[in-house]
Each structure stands twice: as structure tokens, then as C-alpha cells.
Amino acid sequence: MSRMIRVGITHGDINGVGYEIIMKALSDERMVEMCTPVIFGSAKLMTYFRKMFDIEGFTYTVVDSVDDIIDGECNLVNISSEEYKVEIGQATDISGKAAVASLNAAVEAMKNGHVDVLVTAPINKKAVQSDEFNFPGHTEYLEEAYGNGYKAMMLMVGGDLRVALVTTHLALKDIAEAITKESIMEKVRSLHNTLRKDFALERPKIAVLSLNPHNGDDGLLGSEENDIIKPAVEESFDNKIMAFGPYPVDGFFSSKMYEKFDAVLAMYHDQGLAPFKALVAETGINFTAGLPYVRTSPDHGTAYDIAGKGIADATSMREAIYNAIDIYRNRMIYIKSKANPLKKQYVDRGGDKVVLDLTKDEITD
Numbered sequence: 001m002s003r004m005i006r007v008g009i010t011h012g013d014i015n016g017v018g019y020e021i022i023m024k025a026l027s028d029e030r031m032v033e034m035c036t037p038v039i040f041g042s043a044k045l046m047t048y049f050r051k052m053f054d055i056e057g058f059t060y061t062v063v064d065s066v067d068d069i070i071d072g073e074c075n076l077v078n079i080s081s082e083e084y085k086v087e088i089g090q091a092t093d094i095s096g097k098a099a100v101a102s103l104n105a106a107v108e109a110m111k112n113g114h115v116d117v118l119v120t121a122p123i124n125k126k127a128v129q130s131d132e133f134n135f136p137g138h139t140e141y142l143e144e145a146y147g148n149g150y151k152a153m154m155l156m157v158g159g160d161l162r163v164a165l166v167t168t169h170l171a172l173k174d175i176a177e178a179i180t181k182e183s184i185m186e187k188v189r190s191l192h193n194t195l196r197k198d199f200a201l202e203r204p205k206i207a208v209l210s211l212n213p214h215n216g217d218d219g220l221l222g223s224e225e226n227d228i229i230k231p232a233v234e235e236s237f238d239n240k241i242m243a244f245g246p247y248p249v250d251g252f253f254s255s256k257m258y259e260k261f262d263a264v265l266a267m268y269h270d271q272g273l274a275p276f277k278a279l280v281a282e283t284g285i286n287f288t289a290g291l292p293y294v295r296t297s298p299d300h301g302t303a304y305d306i307a308g309k310g311i312a313d314a315t316s317m318r319e320a321i322y323n324a325i326d327i328y329r330n331r332m333i334y335i336k337s338k339a340n341p342l343k344k345q346y347v348d349r350g351g352d353k354v355v356l357d358l359t360k361d362e363i364t365d
Contacts, residue, residue, distance in 0.1 A: 003071050004036045005116050005325055008109055010102040011041035012121025015087050015095040016302025017312040019049035022121060024314035025321060026074050027057035035325055036071045038115050040106040042098070043078045048086065053310050066114035079105045088308035096127030103138075107145050110293050117294040117324040121317070122302045125169075136169035138297065139288055146291050153190045153289040155263075156273060156299060157323060158280025162199070162263040163272040164191045164289070175268045179211055179224055184232035184265070191263055192241045194289040197334045198327045204262040207252065208233050208245035211267045215248045229267075253279075273299075282315040285323050294328045296320040 012018030019041070026037050039046075043062045050058070060074040069075050084098045103123075109115045120138055135141040143152035156163045166187050167178045188206060195204035208229060212222035219226060229246040236243040247257065249266075253275045258264055266272030277284060277299060284299040298316035306312055 004034075005328060006036045006038055006069065006071075006114070007321055007324060008106040008115035008118045009037060009039045009321075010099070010106045010118070010120045011039065011045070012099055012102070013091070013095045013124045013127060013302045014042075014045055014084055014098045015090050015092060016122055016124070016304055016307050018121035018302070019045065020053055020055075020307075020310065020312045021298065021314040021317040023050065023053060023055045023058045024312070025317040026060075027055050028318075029057060031321070032072055032074055035321070036069065037074045037321075038066070038069055038109070039074070039076045040079050040102045040109070041076055042080055042082075042084055043076060044081075045084055045086070045098075046076055052308065066109045066112075069114065077105065077109075089304040091124040091127040091302075091304070093127065096124065096130065096133075099123045100128050100130070100133045103141070107142070111146075117296070117328050119317070119320045119324050120295065120297040122298060122300060124302050138295070139168055142288055142291060142295060146293065150292065151186065151190060151290050153187060153194070155191070155194065155287045155289045156276045156284055157287050158276065158284035158299075160262075161258060161276065161280055162195070163276045164263060164265050165267075165269060165272050166265065167268045169269065172268070176211065176222075176224065179228060179267055181228050181232040181235075184208070184229060185236055187265055188232070188236045188241055188243050189239075190290045191265060192236075192243075195262055198287075198289065198294075198330050199262075200330045200334070201262050203242060205260070206241070206243045206263050206265060207247055207258065207261040208243055208265045209249050209252065209267060209271065210246040213248070213250075215246060249275075282313050283319050285316060285320040287323065287327065294324050294331065296324040296327070 009022060022039060060076045061070055062076045062078055063069060064078055066077055079101055085094050106118055110118050125137055139152045139154050143150060154165050154168050164187060166183055167175055170178060191206055192204060195201045211224045214221060216222040216225040225246050233243045233245050249271060252258060286297045286299050288295040298320050300316055303312060
């Protein structure tokens with residue numbers, strides 16, 4: 001009998017809403033009926049926050065190692081016996097250090113097969129910076145951590161709305177230079193693949209947005225649409241990817257044109273995330289596509305302004321867990337469907353040895 005899907009969960013920034021939304025999301029007893037939650041955090045911090053919020057229905061078991069994870073229960077892997085000083089609502093070196101320790105432990109556990117998917121609570125991007133962690137965010141860190149040439153892609157998911165980005169955590173002044181035909185085609189291809197593999201969409205339709213207002217107004221407001229984006233879309237289509245565009249952003253979202261597509265590719269962070277968050281509210285999540293492992297997260301930050309008040313909404317964290325499980329299952333089905341259970345058969349054709357590939361309707365020399 002196969003084990004339940006194990007969901008690794010990082011505690012994020014300890015001065016934010018991380019522990020609160022984790023406890024609230026896992027307080028529903030039905031959660032452990034569909035997965036085994038594995039929190040990578042501090043037993044002392046969990047005790048501290050559990051007393052602070054007194055969330056009914058939340059129970060957990062502390063284990064010293066990933067080798068001791070108990071399926072069908074909520075586990076807390078105690079990553080450190082260190083006393084982490086909590087300063088609610090503040091970005092501190094200690095909160096950054098604790099966030100990185102949790103993330104490192106969770107990623108290592110996933111690489112070694114102790115957990116199946118990863119859900120990350122929000123971090124403060126400045127607080128985590130150090131000699132050990134020098135990345136703009138989770139996406140870039142995970143791309144480096146997995147290595148082997150994998151390219152991570154930020155994909156925001158909320159119901160049937162999916163928004164991917166060509167550039168992620170980049171200053172606005174640097175975006176135009178980073179928009180190239182090659183970078184767009186790479187993201188279109190990655191988005192196409194993840195829609196098929198992770199969302200079970202056999203022939204997905206992708207809308208590609210413009211960079212400049214009004215699609216550049218035939219070069220009056222910029223030439224990137226005609227010189228870069230349109231050629232990238234056309235070549236992607238020629239490569240049997242159903243990509244369309246570029247579309248001017250304001251009209252695309254205001255007319256609900258996004259409902260006609262399976263995903264949208266935006267050129268930069270706020271171009272995609274601002275309308276996404278306005279449309280899906282608290283149900284949106286962030287999925288890191290393009291990697292060999294599944295990672296999701298809530299689509300909000302540390303929420304320092306409401307931290308410690310007991311009013312944080314755990315919907316996005318709960319949706320991140322649900323989506324991680326669904327994506328993992330879709331991916332396993334896809335991999336199984338593409339596997340070749342039959343060995344290559346050799347046949348004789350006029351004295352020549354040829355290979356019959358039983359996954360295809362053809363014979364090749």
C-alpha cells in the first residue's frame with residue numbers, strides 16, 4: 001500500500017503570519033485524511049504561537065528527524081533547539097536566519113524523498129539575505145538548489161486563471177532589456193509543458209501580453225511588440241504551441257478575455273500579479289513551475305501589519321496545500337501515461353536488424 005502524499009511546509013518569517021496561517025490551515029481534521037503535513041520549524045516556536053492563538057482543532061506531533069515522520073498525522077520536524085527571538089511585525093536577522101533554516105531543511109527532505117511536495121510560508125526578502133542566501137526570493141533559490149539546468153517559472157494560480165511571468169523580481173528599469181525573443185519562447189514552452197503535465201490540459205491555449213501601453217501603438221510607444229514579442233509568439237505557434245498575442249493589458253483583463261485562455265504570460269511582475277490578485281483575491285497561490293519537484297505558496301507576504309493579531313486569513317495557505325497535492329497527482333498520472341512498459345523489440349527485415357518501438361506506430365532503423 002502506497003503512503004499518503006507528504007506535504008513539506010516551511011514556517012517562513014517567524015515575525016509574520018507564518019505559524020498562524022499554518023495552524024489555521026491544518027486545524028481541519030480532514031486535512032490529514034488527504035495528506036501527511038510535515039512542518040519544518042521549531043518546537044519552541046510552535047508552543048509559543050499555539051499559546052498565542054489557541055486555534056481549536058490543531059494538533060501535531062514533534063519528531064526529531066524526517067526518518068520519524070508519522071503518516072496520517074501532522075508532524076513538526078524540529079529543525080533547531082536554538083531560541084529564536086520573536087519580534088512580531090519586524091524584519092530581523094534572526095527571523096531571516098530561521099526562515100532559511102526551515103527552507104534548507106525542507107528542500108533537503110524533498111530531494112531525499114522524505115516529502116513529496118513543498119509549501120512555503122512567506123519570507124521577508126531582505127531579512128533572509130546573507131552569505132548563505134543571496135537570492136531575490138524562493139523561485140530563484142529553488143532553481144539554484146535543484147540545479148541540473150532546470151529553469152524555474154513563477155506561475156500564479158487561482159481557479160481557472162493562471163498567470164506566468166517572463167521576468168520576476170527585477171527592477172522596472174531593467175525589464176525592457178530582459179525581454180528577448182528567446183526568453184519569451186522559453187517561458188511559452190515551459191508554460192505549455194506545465195499546463196499539460198501539471199494541469200492535465202492536452203492542448204492549452206496561451207495568451208501573451210504586450211510590454212508597452214496599447215501594444216506599442218505601431219512603434220509610437222515602443223517597438224518591442226513588433227520586433228520581439230510577435231515574432232516569438234509566431235515561432236512558438238509554428239512549433240505547435242497554441243500561443244496568441246501580444247494583447248494590450250488593460251483591454252485584455254477589463255474585457256475578461258483571459259477567460260478564453262488556459263494561461264496568460266505577462267512580461268513582468270506587477271503587470272501579471274496586480275490584475276491576478278484583484279481578480280482572485282485570497283484564493284490565489286504561487287506555483288513554481290519548471291522544476292522536478294512541486295512547490296507552492298500563498299500569494300501574499302509576511303503581513304507584518306496584522307501579525308500576532310489572530311486575524312490572518314489562511315485561505316491562500318490552504319489552497320496552496322490543495323494545489324500542491326492536485327499538481328503532484330496530475331504529474332504522476334502524466335509520467336505514468338508517458339512511460340514505456342514494453343521493451344524494444346528487434347525484428348528482421350530482409351536481413352537488416354531494425355527496432356520496433358512499441359510506443360509508436362512506426363519502425364525505425
